[in-house]
Amino acid sequence: MLSADGEVVSWNAGAERFKGYTPDEIIGTHFSAFYTPEDRANGVPHRALYQARTTGKFEDEGWRVRKDGSLFWASVVIDPIFGADDELLGYTKITRDITEKRRTAEALHASEERFRLLVQSVTDYAIYMLSPAGLITNWNEGARRIKRLDFDDVKGSHFSRFYTDEDKRNGIPGKALRTAERDGRYETEGWRVRGDGTRFWAHVVIDPVFDSARQLIGFAKITRDITERREAALMLERTREALQQSQKLEAIGKLTGGIAHDFNNLLNVICSGIDLLRATPSDTTKHRRIMDSMERAAQRGAALTGQLLAFARQQPLALELLDINHVIASFEAVLRRAIPSSARFVIEKAHVGTVRTDVSQFESALLNLVINARDALNDDGTISLETRQVILGDNEIDHLPAGIYALITVGDDGTGMAPEVAARALEPFFTTKAVGKGTGLxxxxxxxxxxxxxxxxxxKSALGQGTCISLYFPAQEAELGAEPEAPSLDKALVVDDQPDVLDMTVAIFQSLGYDAIAANSGAEAMHLLQQHRDIKVLFTDVVMPDMNGVVLAQAARELAPEMKILLTSGYMSGPLREQFGNGLAQFELITKPYRLADVAKRLRAATT
Incomplete structure (x- = not known):
């Protein structure tokens, strides 16, 4: 309590606690003792009493002085006390120490000011606030630069003004706000319109802003102009597609020797057939056989042309779920044509599931690896292609996460690479081949x-020990609704040292319902027999340069006594029996040329 003159007449424990005076020390002292010298000099205590007396109340905040001279920030309320006839009796004065509250408010204000300055100084991002209805409520310097509009030009307008007419017709702005409110965030990329009508490609993030009661009070919107980045990405993609197409054409160029050989053989069949038809105009039976041979040659040529055109075509890159083993099987004929007849090509396939990649690029990658392996061989040697599934730990291979992977390896026993060469092998345009022999891509x-x-x-490579290239693809789970896997087929091993004959025979066995495996030599066939103990049928040519078909058949009989074995040859059976004796008599023999029906019939009759 204060007297009418402003002297302290009562003093409670709270006043003693934060002002530091006991009642005996302060009662009778004018209350201005608690004010700073500056406030006393400016008459602040006098005006406080005057305002309380004339208006009925005085409220204020300001610095006050404790007994020890320290300052505290005080909230002050002074009320006048009137007696009868409105006589002023004195004042009630309530003071609160709100120093910490003021410091907190000052810190918050400073933080808000720093944040405001930070947001305003950002020029690469358009950062602005929206009302719950989508109206623009503030605007930073980045927004002014990117949108090319001042805040006064956009204040209170709807943010949809920056969307294209098509997006506005489709209700995209409204969907963006609803999604942000529902999911807590909305993020997208698309075309936006500047104030001058030009377009730019934007990356947009919209976040909802809620108060402490979880009531929506607006949205924070951040927009980046990424037009240049998008154009650079598109240019990179176009360049990559051009390089991919260049690689395909280069690979086909490296195949031209083998392709020319194949087509010359096919054309020889057709041209010779035409000559024979002309020379024997009346022999209908012979004509039919000749025309059948010509038809088969033409079909093989068409198939080869189709494979090459399918591989060479330019197409957009697209990741899709692929059965790697199926892709390799359908592309095997092209791969084999890249390898000289003096070299062995061994393919071993195990279950790998599906992977997500681009089929055209994968075929191109396989062909590149096989051609590189071929170029590393001497006159002969072995190239292997293997597929299997592996389980990797975290970071076991580079930075790959732990999981199941489809592993495709292409290896050779050729010259190999020195460590410094292997270290640079992945660099674009780096090559150790002679000029004109490769691009290094x-x-x-x-x-x-x-x-x-x-x-x-x-x-993995070492000089004189060959090279092995391993491709690790993340295995993909089968998609819901995918077709069930077909039941497994019986495996048949087809062996012939003539590629065109081998391809046709593989096709015949596939049409008969077999999973046909091809080998172009007896040695390769022996390797496959040892690797694939589930082979049910062996169909092999008799006369081959490294291991004849009779020896191969006898070895197969030792490995699998229940296997069906059928021999074939272009030579007549009489001369063959003179050469191979009783060994040939152990097996069924079918002479070339044979038809699908002939093979089916002999397979049913083949002894086991």
Missing amino acids: GLSQVYGLMQQSGGHLVI
């Missing part, structure tokens, strides 16, 4: 495919 294309597919490429 082959392995870099394969590496790019692996990066695109979320996998990794590993090179």
